[in-house]
Amino acid sequence: MQCPFLKEATVRYCGIAPVRKLVPRDSIHEDDQRCTTPDYQRCPTAQAHLTGHDGLTECPFLQESLVQYCAAAEVTKFIPCNDSVLSRCNGDNHRHCPLYLQRAHPRHQRSAHDGCLAAPAGRQPAGQIDDDTGEIPTPDSLAFAPSHMWIDVGENGCCDVGIDALLARVLGRVDSIRFVSPQGHGRPRATISIDDLDLPLAFPLRLEITSANALLRVRPETIVSDPYGAGWLFAGQVPCHDGPKSDVASVAGLLQGEAARQWMRTECDRLARFVHDLQAQRCDRGEILMSDGGEISNDLWKHLDREERLLLFDRFFAEPNE
Numbered sequence: 001m002q003c004p005f006l007k008e009a010t011v012r013y014c015g016i017a018p019v020r021k022l023v024p025r026d027s028i029h030e031d032d033q034r035c036t037t038p039d040y041q042r043c044p045t046a047q048a049h050l051t052g053h054d055g056l057t058e059c060p061f062l063q064e065s066l067v068q069y070c071a072a073a074e075v076t077k078f079i080p081c082n083d084s085v086l087s088r089c090n091g092d093n094h095r096h097c098p099l100y101l102q103r104a105h106p107r108h109q110r111s112a113h114d115g116c117l118a119a120p121a122g123r124q125p126a127g128q129i130d131d132d133t134g135e136i137p138t139p140d141s142l143a144f145a146p147s148h149m150w151i152d153v154g155e156n157g158c159c160d161v162g163i164d165a166l167l168a169r170v171l172g173r174v175d176s177i178r179f180v181s182p183q184g185h186g187r188p189r190a191t192i193s194i195d196d197l198d199l200p201l202a203f204p205l206r207l208e209i210t211s212a213n214a215l216l217r218v219r220p221e222t223i224v225s226d227p228y229g230a231g232w233l234f235a236g237q238v239p240c241h242d243g244p245k246s247d248v249a250s251v252a253g254l255l256q257g258e259a260a261r262q263w264m265r266t267e268c269d270r271l272a273r274f275v276h277d278l279q280a281q282r283c284d285r286g287e288i289l290m291s292d293g294g295e296i297s298n299d300l301w302k303h304l305d306r307e308e309r310l311l312l313f314d315r316f317f318a319e320p321n322e
């Protein structure tokens with residue numbers, strides 16, 4: 001399904017002008033038109049090319065074409081309908097576009113100060129905790145890997161890959177993100193840097209990777225503030241995809257729907273036990289690793305030392321040994 005903010009327009013332009021200016025056909029008043037009347041013969045640009053083209057009812061250099069544009073963008077930019085830059089807008093991947101999220105889902109609000117995607121004051125970052133259940137959310141449209149990464153596969157096989165809300169909540173913040181996988185066939189891999197540690201992320205399924213999320217290069221914090229929305233890592237295409245999206249999850253051994261919810265609850269319990277064990281080992285220092293009586297704190301990372309962080313990442317988020 002294409003983005004509801006993707007619109008089409010017919011534009012006109014002068015085919016011989018040194019600068020191509022696209023003007024929506026609907027916005028041109030007929031009284032202003034020289035190009036569509038015999039008056040075109042008085043146009044200086046046309047006169048230089050008119051040999052053999054006089055006596056027509058409209059200018060032979062007037063061109064018309066169909067374009068698309070984003071109605072959510074502040075500045076309208078017309079793009080030819082077949083341009084690959086619109087592949088996200090034309091398919092299900094639009095669900096992770098920052099502009100779409102801001103306009104379609106009010107909880108994705110733009111900070112008035114720095115322009116980043118941020119949660120409303122006093123609330124959890126978008127997507128880290130389900131407001132109704134208080135649990136780590138696992139949206140039904142996503143399929144989850146054991147390394148706490150997700151994939152969202154559209155009807156045409158286009159897909160996005162990112163990290164889940166548990167990993168986002170544990171980290172709390174990141175310093176930078178490096179995309180390891182180049183475009184082309186391969187497994188999506190990236191490295192998250194936080195507090196002088198480089199944490200490798202790897203998605204288990206091979207994809208045709210088409211792009212990395214450029215927003216994360218300038219605003220890496222988006223991966224933890226909006227892990228299921230604008231914080232996606234890679235976009236791509238599932239190879240040989242021609243069936244329902246649930247087929248992809250079952251073939252790759254990923255979890256979806258109720259199975260994913262059960263798995264996430266088990267992971268949260270396992271993480272709570274892990275942190276309690278750490279706390280027991282450090283009881284002589286009396287440091288507090290949990291908040292709110294046992295729920296996983298969204299600043300857990302900062303309470304751990306380097307060795308504990310590495311152990312935590314290895315136990316829960318590292319790529320399983322093949």
Ligand code: SF4
Pocket residue numbers: 003004005006007069070071072073088089094097098099100
């Ligand atoms: S840029 Fe985003 S909001 Fe605009 S049409 Fe494309 S997907 Fe939709």
